Amino acid sequence: MAKAEAAASRRAVLGGLAAAAILGRARAAEPVNLVLNWTPTADHAPYYYAKAQGWYEQAGIDLTIETGRGSGAAAQRVAAGGAQLGIADMATAMLARSRGSKLVAVMVVYANSPQGFYWLKSSGIGGPRDFAGRSIGNPPGDASRVMWPAFAKTVGIDPASVRFVNVSPQAKMQALRSRSIDITSDFYNEHDLKLRLFGDDLGFLAWREIGLNTYGNSILANEEVLRAKPKLVEDFVRVSQRAFAAAVQDVGPALRALLAAVSGLDEANQRDQWRRILELMRDPTTETVALGAFKPERVAADYELLRTYFENVPAMQPEAAFTNRFLDTAIRMPAA
Numbered sequence: 071m072a073k074a075e076a077a078a079s080r081r082a083v084l085g086g087l088a089a090a091a092i093l094g095r096a097r098a099a100e101p102v103n104l105v106l107n108w109t110p111t112a113d114h115a116p117y118y119y120a121k122a123q124g125w126y127e128q129a130g131i132d133l134t135i136e137t138g139r140g141s142g143a144a145a146q147r148v149a150a151g152g153a154q155l156g157i158a159d160m161a162t163a164m165l166a167r168s169r170g171s172k173l174v175a176v177m178v179v180y181a182n183s184p185q186g187f188y189w190l191k192s193s194g195i196g197g198p199r200d201f202a203g204r205s206i207g208n209p210p211g212d213a214s215r216v217m218w219p220a221f222a223k224t225v226g227i228d229p230a231s232v233r234f235v236n237v238s239p240q241a242k243m244q245a246l247r248s249r250s251i252d253i254t255s256d257f258y259n260e261h262d263l264k265l266r267l268f269g270d271d272l273g274f275l276a277w278r279e280i281g282l283n284t285y286g287n288s289i290l291a292n293e294e295v296l297r298a299k300p301k302l303v304e305d306f307v308r309v310s311q312r313a314f315a316a317a318v319q320d321v322g323p324a325l326r327a328l329l330a331a332v333s334g335l336d337e338a339n340q341r342d343q344w345r346r347i348l349e350l351m352r353d354p355t356t357e358t359v360a361l362g363a364f365k366p367e368r369v370a371a372d373y374e375l376l377r378t379y380f381e382n383v384p385a386m387q388p389e390a391a392f393t394n395r396f397l398d399t400a401i402r403m404p405a406a
Contacts, residue, residue: 099132100302103153106138107213107287108239110332112321112343113179113259114157116313118331119324125312129305135331140211142166145290149173154295155306159185159213160285160369160392161220165376168386172293175392177307177362179314180286181353184257185214185277187221188264192271193252198225198280207237207251214255217277217284220379224280243267258350262342284372285364286350288392300396307396311361315401318348318361352403360397 106114117135120126126133138144141158148156149171160175167173187206189195195204198221208214214221215234222229232253237245242254243264256264264272277283289310291303317324321344329335355365366389373388 099127099130100299101132101134102126102155102302102306103134103136104306105136105144105147105153105156107141107144107157107159108138110135110137110328111259111335112325112328112340113287113347115321115324115328115340115344116310116317119317119327120309120313122327122330123313125309126306129309131302131306131309133306138211140209141213141287142216143211145171145173148290148292151292151294154292155303156290157287158290159217160288161372161376162213162216163288163290164369164373164388164391165216165380165383167391168373168376168384170384173290173391174293174296175285175288175364176291176296176303176396177289177310178285178356178364178392179288179362180347180350181356182286182350183276183278183283184259184286184350185217185255185282186258186261187214187253187255187275188246189253189273190246190249190268190271191273193249195252195273197273198275199227201225201253202227202231204252205233205235206253206255207235207242207245208255209238210236212255217282220282220375221277221280223379224282259343259346260339261346263339282375284375285368288364289362304396307362308398308401311398311401314351315361317344318351318404352406356403357405358402360394360399361401361403362397363394363399364392 104117121133136153141162144156145158145163145166147153149166160178163173163175194200219229235251237251237254242256245251246254258276289307296303321341325337325340328340329337355363369392370388377383
């Protein structure tokens, strides 16, 4: 009996120590804000999954995920220190960095540009040369607005020949259907939804089809945070890599975590989105170096594109705009 009581006492002490250790880790977890590029959808599901699984907490990160208002706004918020980490289009981030914003990309999500323009063929638009004199509807912080001069000059029209109309992400399709706008920009993720809505009347051009295949959504870190707390950034990156790799194998759990945290999303639509996202995530570098890895030559080419199509882009070292050093090279995109 005494032995049993002693064993029970030891178990109670060990249990108490374990609980104290867990509480201690919870108290020690550092608050980190991640500001998204837009409202949460399938491409953000891995962050919600890792948070729901407790992976960030186990790494000492108390993560808050904030809804975004566009790549430009996310980049500004991270640069100003309002959030330690954010998600933004890489070209937008590099343009901001060249103009003094202290941003460093630590992981690429879209190795291929997700940017595209959509219109209705019945409106008389046959392609991008017909955009002149038309209206383009999207939010003020949309990355396509930032990169519009590059697109316009590539297809051979005057960048000033279109009129931009402020439209929220949720209102884009209704605005196009009602013809209150002629064209809208959107990510390739929701291509299937638009096909269902508009059928054969849908016109579409992916930017990557005309040679504008800049790196897309990337995780950005505030440079001061990166310098002061590199281990924190590394832990976030590696947990996120792990979550994306899990979703590549089976997106179901990640989507369930997303749907539990965010209302108003349709699961079938999010699954369609994820299939498109896999196309955007995969390139030779993410398959052979690491999931989330940048190729230095491509970053340099993206910077030269900015210098070609934008005025007053200050000189900078493109390699200073990103780092692969926090990535786990054992985690890679599987070959298609």
